[in-house]
Amino acid sequence: MINESALLESKSLRGSVLERTDVLDRVKALSLLPDGMHVTTAMVATYFGVTIEVIRQLTKRHREELDVNGMTVLRGADLQKFESDNVSLSLGSYPQARRSLTIYSRRAVLNIAMLLRDSEVARQVRRYLLDMEHLARTQPVENPTATDTGSLDDRIDQRLTHILGKTVVPMFNALIETSGEHRRELIELRQDIENVERKLCWHHSRLRTLEGEAPTDAVRAQLKAMTWQAFERHVADLLQRDGCTDVVVRQARTDRGIDITGHTADGRTLAVQCKNRAGRSSVPSADMQKFAGAARAVGRADVALFVATCNFSSEAQAIADLSGVITVNRDELEEWSAGVRLKALR
Structure with a gap:
């Protein structure tokens, strides 16, 4: 498995996993500006638990790479409009006018996580990325036959249950507890996931029945x-x-x-x-x-x-x-x- 320090050194490796921005919220909730798309330098520093100056120095060293991945410096009319729509609403008014403001997309924040050395949150993001990449590369691809459909279905059910129990369900529970504006949408989404799980279990039972085994009878006999x-x-x-x-x-x-x-x-x-x-x-x-x-x-x-x-x-x-x-x-x-x-x- 690739060591997490490889992401610090390899630009091509970083580029191969930049689409996995969902990892950010799995490690720690990332607060966004009211536009739901960007964060400021201060917000990036808060997320990673470092100072603003650390983020500024990092962006200077990797300016070209971060520009490509969603870091933008706003000035003039663009800055005024953006502040009136977003920054003033979330951070309050400033005692003096700004000349410029640097904002980051989620992709740019993930890019920073792969460059920032002295942050435990960044290290967790890198480890999570490499774990997902390792799983994607090593997961065997099988062509099931009629004789092994049941065992394959069991493995799929177990894998799905593990993923739901360890990641998806706890994440939605945590979000529901802390969210106000989107509480109803999150609850509905969690219910949708539970409905999918129930349907998969139903299909599994149907497969077992078609193969000549009544699941309830088999389970009852096993328990007895x-x-x-x-x-x-x-x-x-x-x-x-x-x-x-x-x-x-x-x-x-x-x-x-x-x-x-x-x-x-x-x-x-x-x-x-x-x-x-x-x-x-x-x-x-x-x-x-x-x-x-x-x-x-x-x-x-x-x-x-x-x-x-x-x-x-x-x-x-x-x-x-x-x-x-x-x-x-x-x-x-x-x-x-x-x-x-x-x-x-x-």
Whole structure:
């Protein structure tokens, strides 16, 4: 894999990845001027955590390259119009008139990230760029046959779930929390992504059915054959598939009602109780009371999840609703195991 310092030295290598401006927001939110396209020198310095003078010296050394990639110096009438439309709205009025103003496109900011040595944010951008480039170059291209369509589809589903859980969903969650003006659009876009995910899972199930296997029956049989230890590991695998991190299976009788701990993809603490009770019709209220108390008083979890291979009694469900415990019954568990992302983890 190419070392990230190569981007500092090779102009041609920098040029090959300049279209990946989305990387900037994946590393750190880039604030733009009201035109939604440009930033000032001060805003570039803030993004990279360096002084304005550092950015000015860098632009002097690489003026020609940055000019090609979207750095512009405004003067005269162009400057007056741009300031009246953008800068004065976002930065306030200036005590004296400017002679010139340097602005940068997102492409120019990415170019600076590949030239700036003494910035941790710039280093993260370079590493992210090279990771994406390495993945694009090394990802194998296969021509599936009728016999391996199922396994290829599984790999696609797993890859998609990993990408959604690790990058896309956390990014939209963070943006929704900090955005005011575009909150509604971001929520709708996140819902669109979730709809695509559900459709992919549906198509996967259809493929399995056409190949002679009923997914629900297969999942149900698999769950029924699990020991309680295997079931806890299975739930932990599902959590990791959906982007959870630091997932730990306790598998001890002294767990105080918490079988699995971890963090959701957006950083919330997670406590999980697993009940493999194929021979029981429902989870009783006593089990729910024990877990609700442990999750809130002992574990202090942000998300308390009770997963069972059966249904919940009406009393147990009422306690869950009152205490904020999220229940996953048999039908929901089968859908989750078949590939549908659990709503509570989005």
